[in-house]
Amino acid sequence: SQQGEEDPQALSIQEGENATMNCSYKTSINNLQWYRQNSGRGLVHLILIRSNEREKHSGRLRVTLDTSKKSSSLLITASRAADTASYFCATDKYGNKLVFGAGTILRVKS
């Protein structure tokens, strides 16, 4: 990966449980975004958190950002089978490009 690691690489949970995915990056950033990708499909934007923000919520999603540790976490509460997908974090420092992490494969079993 160009940017860093996502942890865990794969996660399998039961429906109704919470899922936490972590992302680390290497350089200072302006923003960090989380995306979801169903197998072989497009990247769906979930949430954007700016470097001066520490936490953000959107529905069942909670994202935290710790710029001192260069890390972010995505929490999905009360998971559903439809949440099964790959989740990527992506950062930008300058310029127009997003740099993606390696992704976490989440499987929610019903």
Added chain:
Amino acid sequence: AAGVIQSPRHLIKEKRETATLKCYPIPRHDTVYWYQQGPGQDPQFLISFYEKMQSDKGSIPDRFSAQQFSDYHSELNMSSLELGDSALYFCASSLGPGSSGNTIYFGEGSWLTVV
């Protein structure tokens, strides 16, 4: 709501052939990005355009070129195709540069298979 439209969705080409992928950004979006995602890989940035000018360049091979037209749609041209070019190619768009905190929206991607 309108999304990023990519065409074709699937493409099969032989080695050494040429392929062209098209991208129509979300209306009023002025910034377009191209990414390449190999099997089991994270998306890799290729190139971006802002207001029809190239704004950033990533790991795009010299065999590839791209441009953004006056109507803001973009095309990625790939020549002398190699087996390793087989991948899912994403186009994305945003209103203004992504580094300004603008959400970047992705299309469904174009599957290129080189045989």
